[in-house]
Amino acid sequence: xxxxxxxxxxxxxxxxxxxxxxxxxxxxxGRFSGSAALIDAHPLAFAEALGKHLFLHIADGPTVYIHxxxxxxxxxxxxxxxxxxxxxxxxxxxxxLAANLRGPQACRLLEPGEYEAxxxxxxxxxxxxDADPSIVWQKVTKTKRSIGALLMDQALFAxxxxxxxxxxxxxxxxxxxxxxxxxxxxxxxxxxxxxxDIMHIGVDTGRIDTVRxxxxxxxxxxxxxxxxxxxxxxxxxxAGMPCYLCGxxxxxxxxxxRNLFFCPRCQQV
DNA sequence: AGCTCATGGCGAG
DNA sequence: TCGCCCTGAGCTG
Numbered sequence: 001x002x003x004x005x006x007x008x009x010x011x012x013x014x015x016x017x018x019x020x021x022x023x024x025x026x027x028x029x030g031r032f033s034g035s036a037a038l039i040d041a042h043p044l045a046f047a048e049a050l051g052k053h054l055f056l057h058i059a060d061g062p063t064v065y066i067h068x069x070x071x072x073x074x075x076x077x078x079x080x081x082x083x084x085x086x087x088x089x090x091x092x093x094x095x096x097l098a099a100n101l102r103g104p105q106a107c108r109l110l111e112p113g114e115y116e117a118x119x120x121x122x123x124x125x126x127x128x129x130d131a132d133p134s135i136v137w138q139k140v141t142k143t144k145r146s147i148g149a150l151l152m153d154q155a156l157f158a159x160x161x162x163x164x165x166x167x168x169x170x171x172x173x174x175x176x177x178x179x180x181x182x183x184x185x186x187x188x189x190x191x192x193x194x195x196x197d198i199m200h201i202g203v204d205t206g207r208i209d210t211v212r213x214x215x216x217x218x219x220x221x222x223x224x225x226x227x228x229x230x231x232x233x234x235x236x237x238x239a240g241m242p243c244y245l246c247g248x249x250x251x252x253x254x255x256x257x258r259n260l261f262f263c264p265r266c267q268q269v
Numbered sequence: 270a271g272c273t274c275a276t277g278g279c280g281a282g
Numbered sequence: 283t284c285g286c287c288c289t290g291a292g293c294t295g
Contacts, residue, residue, distance in 0.1 A: 003276050052277075070277045071289050085289065103289035105277065154278085161276045208276080236276085257283070258277090 002068045004159020005202030007049040008127045010074050012203070014047035014056070014099065017076070021093030028086040035109045036088060038062065044090075051125050051158025053118060055110075062109040064088075065118070069105025076100075125158040126195040127203060133192045140180040140188060147183055147191075148176025148255055160195060163236045164202075166261045167210040168194045170234045175269040176255065176262055182269070207231035215244050235261040 025040040027033040038061065045059040054074075056064035066088075068074065079091055079098045088101040101107060110118075124131040136156050143150070151157050151165040169176050172190050174183075202208050208231035216232070234244055239252030243263040251264050 006276085067277080069288065070275060071287095072277090073289080087288090103287095105279085105288065152277095163276050259275090 002052065002072070003161030003164055003199075003202070003208070004049070004051055004125060004127055005199050005208070006206075007052055007054050007068070007159065008203045009206055010054060011047040011049040013076060014044065017097055018044050018090060018092045018099065019046070023093070024091040024095075026089045028082070028089055032088050032107055035064075038109065039064065043093075049125075049159075050119060050128065051122050051154055052161075053122065055115065063115055065106060065108055065110050065114070066101065066104055067106040069103070072102065072104035074099055074101045074104075121155060123154055123156040123158040126192065126199050127159055131158075133188075136192075137185070137188050140183060141185075143180040145180055146176060146255075147174060147178045147180060148260060150180050151191075152256075152258065157195065159199065162258055162260075163208050163231075163233065164195060164199060166236045167208070167233055168198065170263060170267060171198075171210060171212075173266055173268070175267045176260055178269050202231075208233060208236075210234060211244065235263055237261065 022041045022043050023039070025036040025042075027036040039058045042061045043059040045057040048055040048057060052067060054066040054068075056066065058064065066074070077098050077100055079095060082098075082100075084100075084102055086100045086102055087104055087107050090099040091097070124133050124136050139156060140147075140150055147169065148165065151160050151169070152162070165176075168191055171194055172187065174187060174191070198208070198210050211232045211234055215234070235250045237259075238250040239261060240249050242248065243250055243266060246263065246265045248263055248265040250261055252259060252261050254260065
């Protein structure tokens with residue numbers, strides 16, 4: 001269940017372990033068989049992450065486009081450990097490691113021009129060195145949509161998902177209901193800088209950890225609790241539990257069909 | 270064995 | 283705004 005840090009981590013791993021030689025590409029589940037045959041025995045030129053998009057640029061071949069969606073996964077597993085519904089299976093040249101794709105929202109070959117179209121529609125990705133946040137700011141400062149909604153908009157903040165949204169707003173003491181046009185330049189710059197920080201940590205660790213050392217439950221004299229997603233967070237999925245900073249119960253509500261968490265006391269508009 | 274939920278995003282209404 | 287798609291995990295019986 002992936003936000004942008006997972007996609008960048010996958011690209012990093014693919015580039016490290018799957019570029020030594022030709023890949024073996026199959027679709028055990030069957031729904032990608034024809035396409036897998038077209039890339040089978042070709043080397044991987046490079047894998048690229050942009051927001052939640054993952055591109056596999058095949059040497060002398062097409063580009064594979066993967067979007068994991070909510071429940072998709074790409075796992076690196078031993079070659080003899082084959083289970084479940086595998087849409088795309090890549091085995092590296094040494095036959096030592098398999099990359100198994102299950103439950104993706106999208107897995108297909110791109111037509112000419114499609115790659116450019118996807119890149120063109122994407123917002124700025126805090127995990128990419130070539131990201132330009134000033135373009136995002138120009139849009140944010142003109143809209144009456146809330147920052148809680150804007151952070152989930154992949155045409156603005158590419159790669160940010162529900163956890164990073166909740167956590168960065170908490171860390172900066174910003175209410176998710178603050179309108180884009182009400183946001184100060186300082187607040188926007190702080191949001192961008194914070195996303196760059198916490199998302200890079202996520203790429204390195206494979207978890208979403210956002211709680212500062214001095215706010216860890218132990219330091220605050222409270223019981224530690226790691227969320228099911230595997231990281232230590234301030235508000236995500238902590239509805240009804242005390243805020244680590246002020247003790248107020250964390251609030252949960254559904255915003256545009258997604259779970260939103262925030263501290264009503266620490267995050268005033 | 271069956272239900273529910275999930276860190277997404279699409280299209281219909 | 284809702285229903286729906288994809289799959290696995292963690293409950294409940």
